[in-house]
Amino acid sequence: MTIMKDAPERTIKDLEGDVHPDWCPGCGDFGVLKSLKEAIVELKIPSHEVLVVSGIGCSSNLPGFIHAYGVHSLHGRAIPVATGALLANHKLRVIAVGGDGDGYGIGIGHCLHAMRRNLNLTYIVMDNEIYGLTTGQTSPTTTEGHKTKSTPRGNVEKPIQPLALALAAGATFVARGFSANQKQLTELMAQAIAHKGFSLIDVFSPCVTFNKINTYQWFKERVYDLDAEQGYDPTDLSAALAKSLEWGERIPLGKLYQVERPVYEDTEPLFRKGPLVDHKLGLDKATFDELLGEST
Amino acid sequence: MATEITVGIAGAAGDGLDRVGDTLARAAARLGLSVFTYNSYQSLIRGGHTWLRLRIGEKKLTNHGDRLDVLIALNQDSIERHVPEVASGGAVLFNTKLECDPDLLPKGVRAVPIPVADLTKDLGRLPPVMQNTAALGALLHLAGLDVEVAAEILHETFRHKGEEIIRQNVGTLRAGYEHAVKTEKPLDFKWKFSRKRRPVVTGNQMIGLGAAAAGCKLYSAYPMSPASSILHWLATHSEKTGIVVKQAEDELAVVNMAIGAGHAGIRAMCATSGGGFALMTEAIGMAGMIEAPVVVVNVMRGGPSTGLPTKTEQGDLNQAFGASQGDFPRVIVAPRDALDCYEATVEAFNIAEEFQLPVILLSDLYLAEHRSTIDADRVSPDVKIERGEWANGTGNGRFRRFRLTKSGVSPRARPGTPGMMFIAGTDEHDERGVLVSDEHTNAAIRRKMHEKRMRKMDEVLKRLPAPKLEGPSKAKVTLVGWGSTHGVLEEAAARLEEDGITANRLHLKYLYPFHGRKVKEILSKCKRTIVVEANYAGQLARHLRAETGIEAKHVVTRYDGEPLDPDYVVQRVKDCVAGRAQDLKVQKAEAREMAYHYIRIHLHDEARPARVSKGAKGRHGEPVFDVELVSRKGKEPRGRLVIGRETGAIHAYEEQGA
Incomplete structure (x- = not known):
């Protein structure tokens, strides 16, 4: 049982929710949840000052698994619910979470407008390139040619480039993580939450049940750390845009962009x-x- | 000597008739008179036909009425269209550069041409809209109103534009006034001015003011007529009212923001019209499920779909009842006049917070946009603010936000409070907010949680005042209405009584939850129940059947976009009593309006309808009207339109000489 206290939580155990996650064993979302808790502990934010708002989807079940205030809202509407809560009480640390279908499909409109509004809001998207909760249909980030339940002959639509969209929409912190790279992900989350303005972290969070293409292995063969790139400047919008569109053989991880506005x-x-x-x-x-x- | 006058101002959008209407309304209100105005405007920035009516009287006015005493015509089209409506003893005012065909003038109506250019030649170059001000000056003399009060208002209105503009405006007003004094005898009006200043307000403005008085802190909106003036009023007065105003990307965002804010502990409101409300519905169900307070205003306009953006209707009652999937507690309130918009808004916030649910305010364009005087003594910022139950102490990290209580209301906690963390989920959940919907369903918890939420409706009903019969307890007919038609039905009932049909009224403000038993008790004692509402299907009549088992004897409807008025109601009630079915045939005046449409689309506005007569039988499978068209200038015959009296179809246009 968690004991009430005003002091910041010291360990991630203090942030454990009422129930154990119901995600499939091996789901990428476990890593995201862990990093989020680690970031909150690292930033010494008392858990009662945190409000986690999600939409609908496997990953949107996350608020139930963390001991903080939470709203498990409607499909695609995490951002406006989070915005309303933030406007009501801008001393809260409001963190929106959800999946690629939730954020880049049904909720893309809110997502882009929140970015240009530059609210002090962090948005974590657990991007698995598939609709998992509805058992495996194509999503806005599903790669071309991918055969899913709704695209038995292969997806013919170009996947969305969320980071490029975020940069164009005016997000002031844009990053990409990978749930298998726990250390980097925690660091990115801590930076995003500490960032003053809208922060987006798109996290590769593989679906072990319904996505047999974009597996842990698939990502591991492609991802590289931007920090290791000589001379990369995260305040350079054109450089960030170029990186945001990089896809295929090499996919960058890390902080693509951060500015103050x-x-x-x-x-x-x-x-x-x-x-x-x-x-x-x-x-x-x-x-x-x-x-x-x-x-x- | 009459103590009531209706002035009609007609012109094109962009002719500036709003300004002159505003000056007249405020001048009358400062004299202590009652004012009720209605603008039949079009969704156009310039052009089109705009028709503003101002009813001014010593007695309290509750609607825009159905007569016309003085017409101020700002263009030729307006003369043609409205001169025939002017009542005997009245007058038509127009700039001498226009022409008023003496054949059009009803008996006992004076034509008053005003030589605006001559009268104002010493005032410098004036914009064309100044003809309105000259006409207003002349009207003030004819109607026996005080020109000094109007001059004072013009001074205030143009103060920020400098001395020269003030001089021109006041000069034009006086020139029009003095010209009329010299050339015209006043009409037959006699007034007692109490000079007790009355505010002239709209329903939308009173919703904004009500929200502020109730302690609303966030107003989110997406522009949509006729709700937008709430947005404009609140945006202008944001700092004074303390309300943050946020325009968002769509109505989905708007309502979800308001709900998020309500969940976080402030009072939040949003407003829209039917189309936007349709987009909001899923979230309204969420508010019911996560037990978040929110006030959603639907200012109805003509539907379906985009429908009639600038016309009124009460067509969204079914939508409000049916908004969102499943059963959840909701409250639907329909204010009946501008003052009630203030009170109902305050009450909506109290109910929303006390019972933690969405409250839907159903207003309509008529109520939202008409301007009327209110008694300033009857509104006060000193309103009761009831925020409902809040959990105190600490939840020790295990706060049961959705505690199963007898009343159905579970004390809530503000996010940010130590030790009270909980999850608010749109899935079915237990007392803590833990999901019981999906992997681990639980029928027993679901049942009790669902019952808990719905129990709140019983508690709300206890709090809502039961409807009462207005007027005589025994009457030949009982008029049943809801929302904005209260004043129209009140006047219609009085007129019916004068004509020998005693009428009482049951007006419904609280539509959900519904005092079904009480309404049944009242209506079962009434002789002849007539539901009157501004929609096609008779949505309230259906609701009455569902909630009380009582079938109204008649349903009087209106769905042409124009508001109900007393004469419309009286005539149709008389039809009901006489056993005549509602006449849905095209009326003569309607045939004329259809002809105007044809002329605009096909004849480049270069003709006007003249005589309308019953046409020869037999050729078109239905009775027809023949509408003769004549040229605008010279009145030469142009041709003849044949319009079906049943279908309204244009069967033929026969060009003259063709």
């Missing part, structure tokens, strides 16, 4: 008086009379 919360004058949840409710007589008086 005013966050939405800084531009809202009403936030100067603190989070909205702490504001007084209602109108005083003078303001009310003034508002109604405009109509006489």
Whole structure:
């Protein structure tokens, strides 16, 4: 049993949720969950200040497996629910999580607009290139030619390039992780959560049950660490764009891009008086009379 | 001597009739008169035909009425279309550069041409919209209203534009006024001015003000007529009201943001119209499931689909009942006038938070956009704010957010509170929020959790006042309505009584949960129940059947986009009483409007309808109207349109001499 405390959690055990994850043994999402907990511990954020918001899908079950506040919302709607919660209380650490179908399929519109809005929000996408919970249909990131239940002759649509989209949409932190590279992933998450502005981490998180193409092995043969690249500058948008489109034989992992830009919360004058949840409710007589008086 | 006047201002969109209408409305309101205005505008920025009516009276006015005393026509088209509607004793005001065909003038109606160019030649070069101000000046004399109050309002309106603009506007107003004083006897109106200033407001504005008074902190929206003016009002007044206003990418984002904010502990609201509401429905079910408070306003317009973006209808009642899958607690409230928009909004927030559920406010374009005076003494910021039950103490990390309680309400906790962490899931869940939907389903927990949520409806119903019969307890007919038609039905009932048909009314504000037993008790004692609503299918009538088993004797509907008015209701109720079926044939005035459409599309607006007569039988498989078209200038015959009286089909256009 977890004991209530105000102090930051010291170990990831303190962040264990009520139930054990119901993911398939070997699922990439285990690694993502572990890294997220490690990042929260590393950043010394008390768990009650964390709100994890997900959509629907295997990976969107994650809030149930971490001892923090959580909303397991609707398919594709994690971002706007997270946005609303953040606007209500911008002192919360709001982290949105979900899968590629949730974020890049049904929820892509919200995803892009949240990026240009530059809210202080972290979005972790567990990208397995397949719809897992619905038992194996093509997803927005499914590779061309991949035979799935809904594309028995092979997928004919070009997969989405989420990192390129994020850069174009104005995200201020864009990274890619791999759930088998735990150390790097934890580090990326800690940086993303600490980043002031919208951060996206696209995580290769293999589906061991329904994706027999993009396996751990498949990724291991292709991924490389950007940190090992001589002279790579993560503040250079064109360089980041080039890396974001790299796919095939070599796929980059790591932080592609990070810049500082005013966050939405800084531009809202009403936030100067603190989070909205702490504001007084209602109108005083003078303001009310003034508002109604405009109509006489 | 009359103590009520209806002024119609007609022109094209872009003619600036809003400004002159605003000045007149506020001037009358400052004199202490009651004002009710309605603008039949089009979804166009410029062009089209715009028809603003202002009803002004000493007694409290509850609707825009159904007569016309003075017409201010800003273009030729408006003269042709509206002069025949002016009541005897009235007048038609127009710039001398337009022409008013004496044949069009009804008996006892004066034509008042105003030589705007001559009157204003000393004021410098004026924009064309200034003809409105000259006409307003003349009207103030004719109607016996106070020109000084109007001048004072123009001073205030143009203060930020500088002395020269003020001089021009006030000068034009006075020139029009003095011209009328010299040339025209006043019409037959006599007023007592209390000079008690009344605010002139819209329903949308009062929803905005109500939200602010209720402590709303976030308003999210996507532009959609006729809800957008809530967005505009709140955006303009964001800092004063303390409401953060966020325009989002679509209505999905809008409602999900509001729900996320409600979950995090603030009061949040969003508004839209039918199409946007359709997009919001899945999330409204989520609010029911995760027990988050949210207020969703649907300002209805004519449907289906894109429908009539700038016209009114009460067509979304079924949609509100059926929004989202499954059963979940929801509350549907339909405010009945501008003042009620204020009260209902405050109440909506209280219910939403106390019972942790979505509250749907059903307004409509008529209520949202008409302007009316309210008694400032009847609104106050001193409203009750009830935030419901909050868990205190610590959850020790095991807080049961969805505790199975007798009332169905489980005390909630604000995310950010130490020790109270929980998951709010849209899947079925247990008291902690742990899923029981998927891998580990549990029928027993599901049943009790579902019952817990639905139990809240019983508690809400207890709190909602039961509807009461208005008017005499015994009457020949009982009019049943909902939402914005309250004032129209009130006046219709009074007129029916004058005509020997006693009428009382049952007006429904709370549509869900529904006081079925009480309504049944009332209606089972009524002689003849007539449901009146602005939609095609009779959605309230169906709801009454479902909730009470009572079938209304008649349903009076309107779905042409125009609001119900007292005369419309009175005539149809009389038909019902006389056993006449609602006449759905094309009416003469409608044949004329159809002709205008044909002329615009096919004849480049270069003709106008003249005589409308019953056509020869036999050729088109239905009775027809013959509409003679004449040229705009010179009135030469242009041709004849043959319009089916049953179907409304244009069967033929026979060109003159062809």
